[in-house]
Amino acid sequence: MNRLKSPARLMIVSDLDHTMVDHHDPENLSLLRFNALWETKYRHDSLLVFSTGRSPTLYKQLRKEHPMLTPDITIMSVGTEITYGNAMVPDEGWVTVLNHKWDKKIVTEEASKFPELTLQSETEQRPHKASFYVKKEKAQEVMKNLSEILVKRGLDVKIIYSGGMDLDILPQGAGKGQALAYLHKKLKAEGKLPQNTLACGDSGNDAELFTIPDVYGVMVKNAQEELLQWHAENAKDNPKIIHADERCAAGIIQAIGHFKLGPSMSPRDLPNLLDAKLDHFDPAYEAVKFYLLLERWQRAEMQNPEHYLDYLKGVCSPLGAYINPFGVEQSLHDIIGTLKDCSGDKKGKQYRVWVDQVFPVQIDSDTWLVKFKKLEQTGEGQQCCFTTAILSSKDVKPSQGFSWVNVHQTWMDDELTTSGKNWYL
Numbered sequence: 001m002n003r004l005k006s007p008a009r010l011m012i013v014s015d016l017d018h019t020m021v022d023h024h025d026p027e028n029l030s031l032l033r034f035n036a037l038w039e040t041k042y043r044h045d046s047l048l049v050f051s052t053g054r055s056p057t058l059y060k061q062l063r064k065e066h067p068m069l070t071p072d073i074t075i076m077s078v079g080t081e082i083t084y085g086n087a088m089v090p091d092e093g094w095v096t097v098l099n100h101k102w103d104k105k106i107v108t109e110e111a112s113k114f115p116e117l118t119l120q121s122e123t124e125q126r127p128h129k130a131s132f133y134v135k136k137e138k139a140q141e142v143m144k145n146l147s148e149i150l151v152k153r154g155l156d157v158k159i160i161y162s163g164g165m166d167l168d169i170l171p172q173g174a175g176k177g178q179a180l181a182y183l184h185k186k187l188k189a190e191g192k193l194p195q196n197t198l199a200c201g202d203s204g205n206d207a208e209l210f211t212i213p214d215v216y217g218v219m220v221k222n223a224q225e226e227l228l229q230w231h232a233e234n235a236k237d238n239p240k241i242i243h244a245d246e247r248c249a250a251g252i253i254q255a256i257g258h259f260k261l262g263p264s265m266s267p268r269d270l271p272n273l274l275d276a277k278l279d280h281f282d283p284a285y286e287a288v289k290f291y292l293l294l295e296r297w298q299r300a301e302m303q304n305p306e307h308y309l310d311y312l313k314g315v316c317s318p319l320g321a322y323i324n325p326f327g328v329e330q331s332l333h334d335i336i337g338t339l340k341d342c343s344g345d346k347k348g349k350q351y352r353v354w355v356d357q358v359f360p361v362q363i364d365s366d367t368w369l370v371k372f373k374k375l376e377q378t379g380e381g382q383q384c385c386f387t388t389a390i391l392s393s394k395d396v397k398p399s400q401g402f403s404w405v406n407v408h409q410t411w412m413d414d415e416l417t418t419s420g421k422n423w424y425l
């Protein structure tokens with residue numbers, strides 16, 4: 001959170017399953033559209049928060065399976081765990097709040113007396129969350145009886161039903177909404193309350209997100225019955241909450257446009273990306289565009305291949321160097337030359353490229369250093385390269401605007417990166 005020196009322009013707090021991630025879209029198209037929009041227009045001055053019911057174990061698994069960005073803040077286990085940054089540093093203050101009138105042992109002991117409840121997997125049982133499955137028709141009755149018993153035993157809990165099957169028991173002060181309220185309070189104390197917050201969800205455990213003051217909300221098109229019902233009963237006259245007519249991440253993009261929270265045109269949707277020119281030089285946009293073109297080249301989705309190679313040659317300096325993740329140095333122009341050989345090599349295959357955490361820094365009047373992660377997803381899994389690039393407008397034709405003069409990549413692997421932390425200059 002310390003990355004931003006002033007209040008975030010936009011804070012997006014989004015659920016993952018069936019909201020950011022569409023499990024019915026094997027191509028992940030709306031997620032990729034959102035990613036490109038976020039990295040070009042929002043990453044530098046806004047906050048991305050993922051708020052999921054998943055435990056850290058299942059959250060990490062989801063990230064391996066789908067082309068997801070790295071959030072600034074991760075809220076997991078239905079608002080009972082808050083972590084910051086890449087390293088996922090836990091918020092210890094939040095844990096203390098959750099201990100109030102909570103005893104996990106008593107919760108599991110009482111819940112085990114209900115034959116209608118089936119325990120979820122071990123990974124989903126967390127210090128401040130006990131999770132079960134229950135049939136729809138039994139849910140209301142079990143929730144009522146169980147909460148009465150837990151009150152008698154001196155606890156103050158919250159029971160949430162989601163996705164027409166999951167039942168979570170949490171401390172009363174926990175939940176996705178309370179976690180968001182806690183973050184808002186913390187940011188406000190630092191003078192950094194976001195200018196706008198957009199909450200995005202699809203199921204029961206997301207309802208609370210829409211009750212936090214001044215928050216805009218989007219229930220994606222595919223929202224669950226229990227959330228729509230909650231909305232009809234509690235918030236139908238609130239103009240700040242919409243039910244999108246687009247699924248998942250496409251619904252989030254729609255809401256950004258609907259509430260006028262900022263740009264809502266993803267570079268992936270530009271009809272003619274190759275010739276699309278901005279009125280000012282934007283290094284984040286150039287990084288997103290470059291790798292999007294590369295993906296389309298390999299997937300054979302370019303309409304004008306000759307024009308394409310000319311464009312890439314044009315934006316790469318003839319003196320430019322590329323150091324690949326194996327440490328081999330080549331000329332940027334030579335690399336562009338070899339692209340001929342890989343045209344369409346991923347045609348018809350599951351193959352996507354996206355960039356994550358694009359951070360440009362201007363180092364002098366005509367030079368930018370851009371740092372980002374470049375990711376590739378194939379049928380076999382994901383690969384990540386940490387990339388630094390120097391883009392310059394020096395000695396470049398005004399029509400072209402800038403050129404890539406140096407690109408340096410390093411493999412990123414969670415385990416290796418962790419063990420490399422104590423490596424000095």
Ligand code: GLC
Pocket residue numbers: 052053054055058078120124131132162163166167168205
């Ligand atoms: C996720 C969690 C599960 C929880 C559900 C609803 O699926 O893995 O434990 O019950 O979200 O909150």
Ligand code: MG
Pocket residue numbers: 015016017018019201202203
């Ligand atoms: Mg969901």
